[in-house]
Structure formats: structure tokens, C-alpha cells
Amino acid sequence: MDEYKEKLTSIRNWQKAMIKDKTAVTGGHELAGERQRRAGEKDGRQYAKAAFTRVNAECDDIVEHVKFSNLESSVKRIGASREAISKLGAMMGITVTEGFYQLKIEELYLAHEYQVKKQEEKEALKEARARMREEAKLAKELEEARKNIEKEQKHYSNALKKIEAQIQSAGESNEELLEKKAEIVAQLEKLESAIKDVDYRAANQKAGYVYVISNIGAFGPDVYKIGMTRRLDPTERVDELGDASVPFNFDVHAMIFSDDAPALEAALHRAFADRKLNFVNTRREFFRVTLDEIKAVVKANFDKTVEFIDVPPAEQYRQSLLMAQQANRREGVG
Numbered sequence: 149m150d151e152y153k154e155k156l157t158s159i160r161n162w163q164k165a166m167i168k169d170k171t172a173v174t175g176g177h178e179l180a181g182e183r184q185r186r187a188g189e190k191d192g193r194q195y196a197k198a199a200f201t202r203v204n205a206e207c208d209d210i211v212e213h214v215k216f217s218n219l220e221s222s223v224k225r226i227g228a229s230r231e232a233i234s235k236l237g238a239m240m241g242i243t244v245t246e247g248f249y250q251l252k253i254e255e256l257y258l259a260h261e262y263q264v265k266k267q268e269e270k271e272a273l274k275e276a277r278a279r280m281r282e283e284a285k286l287a288k289e290l291e292e293a294r295k296n297i298e299k300e301q302k303h304y305s306n307a308l309k310k311i312e313a314q315i316q317s318a319g320e321s322n323e324e325l326l327e328k329k330a331e332i333v334a335q336l337e338k339l340e341s342a343i344k345d346v347d348y349r350a351a352n353q354k355a356g357y358v359y360v361i362s363n364i365g366a367f368g369p370d371v372y373k374i375g376m377t378r379r380l381d382p383t384e385r386v387d388e389l390g391d392a393s394v395p396f397n398f399d400v401h402a403m404i405f406s407d408d409a410p411a412l413e414a415a416l417h418r419a420f421a422d423r424k425l426n427f428v429n430t431r432r433e434f435f436r437v438t439l440d441e442i443k444a445v446v447k448a449n450f451d452k453t454v455e456f457i458d459v460p461p462a463e464q465y466r467q468s469l470l471m472a473q474q475a476n477r478r479e480g481v482g
Contacts, residue, residue: 152258152261152262152265153262155258156255156258156259156262159251159254159255159258160255162251163248163251163252163255166245166247166248166251167200167204171245171247171248172200172204172244172245172247172248173199173200173233173242173243173244173245173248174242174243174245199233199236199242200233200242200244202233203229203230203232203233203244206225206229207226207229207252210222210225210226210229210256211252211255211256211259212259214256214259214260214263215260215263216260216263216264216267216428219256219257219260222256222260223253223256226249226252226253226256227249230243230244230249264428267428282377282378282379282385283378285379286349286378286379286380289379289380289381290346290349290350290380293342293346293380294343294346297339297342297343297346298343300335300339301336301339301340301343304332304335304336304339305336307332308329308332308333308336311325311328311329311332312329315329349378349380352407353378354407354408354409354410354411355378355405355406355407355408355409356376356377356378356379356382356405356406356409356410357376357377357378357379357382357403357404357405357406357409358374358375358376358402358403358404358406358409358412358413358416359373359374359375359376359377359382359385359386359400359402359403359404360372360373360374360400360401360402360403360404360439360442360456361373361375361386361389361398361399361400361401362398362399362401362460363390363394363396363397363398363399363462364399364460364462364465365395365396365462365464365465365468366394366395366396367425367434370436370437370438370439371425371434371435371436372401372434372435372437372439372442373389373398373433373434373435374413374416374417374420374433374435374442375413375433376409376410376412376413378409382403383400383403386398386400396462396464396465396468397464399457399460399461399462400457401439401442401456401457401458401460402442402446402454402455402456402457404446404450404454406450411449412446412449412450415445415448415449416442416445416446416449417433419441419445420435420437420441420445423435423436423437424436439456439458443456
């Protein structure tokens with residue numbers, strides 16, 4: 149960012165030098181009538197200075213307000229300002245020099261690059277904070293999951309001790325007690341497996357879910373968001389995405405658990421890089437593709453079977469359409 153600031157300062161200092169040397173604008177000394185030559189030169193210079201000051205201020209304002217979305221129109225506006233002073237000062241040959249004009253255009257492009265860079269850094273910081281929040285939520289989920297599992301383990305371990313004591317008293321031939329013991333042992337084995345899963349997720353930073361979701365009410369058909377989450381319950385992340393910023397909830401087409409979720413997500417993003425909805429902010433994960441195309445890329449990069457939901461329920465959207473149609477029919481009858 150400092151590099152951009154230094155370049156902008158250099159260009160602006162160059163412009164100031166041209167203004168001081170009177171090489172930013174030409175003309176301002178020609179008036180009809182030789183008798184008025186001296187007075188005309190003075191008036192012409194004053195007019196040229198006033199006109200140039202106005203145009204320069206307009207250009208500065210254009211540069212100050214340039215964004216990633218209005219660069220082309222900003223270039224045209226600077227050109228129009230230059231043409232305007234040329235038309236107004238045609239009788240005196242007043243015009244902004246090509247050199248000064250090119251400096252203004254260079255300043256505009258540099259200011260645009262600076263704004264884009266600022267936006268990219270802002271988005272990167274936003275993403276980093278979101279990632280930190282995700283990691284914090286995951287850590288909390290893992291901690292709570294472990295506590296709940298350990299609590300259940302303690303409960304079933306105590307139950308196992310009691311049932312073993314009862315078996316010892318009743319004898320090894322009591323089938324009912326033996327069945328209860330087998331059930332308790334099976335539960336303890338499941339809990340032991342669950343603890344291992346929690347430990348694995350905590351240790352493996354790449355394990356997680358790649359999700360494929362859509363929102364036809366908000367974005368139309370064949371537009372999918374392809375992202376990833378390390379949450380233990382990935383649907384929580386999908387629910388968060390369907391907040392007040394979109395009119396309808398997202399529908400899940402696939403939820404793929406992978407030991408290397410970032411790699412699978414990256415493969416999908418690369419495959420559809422030219423199909424992004426947002427080419428300015430590459431961190432937006434929406435793509436205009438078909439579900440069959442997504443399936444093909446998943447199949448090529450993932451060696452396990454994945455279940456896809458082809459037709460999204462889109463319940464709120466479809467219900468809203470139906471209600472709107474009913475309302476229109478009632479208005480037609482009335």
C-alpha cells in the first residue's frame with residue numbers, strides 16, 4: 149500500500165510542477181484585435197487560469213471517487229472535462245496539454261489500483277476474521293462434544309459395573325442380564341469410537357465438509373455456492389449463510405466429508421474459475437454451472453461415493469410463488 153501512496157505522491161508533485169511552470173495548459177493570450185493585445189493577454193491568462201482551476205478540481209474529484217466499478221466512466225469524464233475547457237477557450241486557444249492530461253489518466257489508474265488493493269485487503273481481513281470465528285466455533289464444538297461423550301462414558305461405565313455385580317450375584321446363566329451387559333458394552337464401544345473421531349477432527353486441520361448449495365429464489369437456477377466448513381455439524385454453517393442478507397434459505401445438494409476438504413474445494417473452484425459470478429472478489433464462492441458438471445469434478449477428485457440431491461426443495465420460494473399466484477387470481481376476480 150505504501151508503494152501506491154508513493155507513486156501517487158510522485159505523480160501529483162509532477163502535476164504541481166507543470167502547473168507552476170505553466171506547461172499544464174496552453175493558450176490564453178489570443179484575443180481578436182491587435183489594439184487589445186496587452187490587455188487581452190492578461191485577461192486570457194486569467195481566464196485560462198480560472199478555467200484550468202475548475203477542470204483540475206473536477207479531475208481531482210473524479211480521481212478521489214474512483215472505484216473498481218466506475219473506472220471506464222471516470223476515464224471518459226476526465227476526457228470530457230478536457231474537451232470542455234478546449235471548447236470554452238477555443239477563441240483563445242486554451243487547452244489542457246497532452247502531457248498533463250496523461251498524468252491525470254495515470255493518476256486515475258493508479259488511484260483505481262489503490263482502491264482495488266484496499267478492497268482486496270479489506271476482504272482478506274474479513275475472511276481471516278471469519279476463519280478465526282469458524283475455528284473458535286469448531287474448538288468449542290469439539291470441547292462440548294468431548295465433555296458430552298465423557299459424561300456418557302462415565303454413565304455407561306457405572307452401569308457396566310452394576311450389571312457385572314448383578315451377574316456375579318445371579319450367576320453367569322442369567323440371559324437377561326447378559327443381554328443388558330452386551331448392550332452397555334456396545335454403547336461404550338460406540339462412545340470410544342466417537343472420542344476417536346473428535347480427537348481426529350481436532351488433530352487433522354484439513355478434515356471437514358465441502359458443501360454444494362443453491363438458492364434459486366435469490367440467484368436463479370444453475371447457480372451454486374461451493375464452500376467448506378470444519379464444523380462438526382456442517383448444516384449450522386449453511387443456516388448461517390441463509391441469514392437476512394438473502395430472501396430464502398439455501399438448499400443443500402451435497403455435503404461431502406473429506407480428509408482433505410481444502411484440496412477438494414480448491415479443485416472445484418479451479419474447474420469453474422471462468423464461471424464465477426463475481427470476478428472482482430475471488431473469495432465469493434458462487435458459480436454459474438450445472439449440477440452435472442459439479443458431479444463430474446467431484447468424481448474426478450474424490451474416490452468415495454457422494455449422494456447428490458438434484459432438485460432443491462426451495463420450500464419458502466415455491467410457497468411464495470404459489471401465494472403470489474393466488475393473490476393475483478383474487479385480484480383478477482375482484
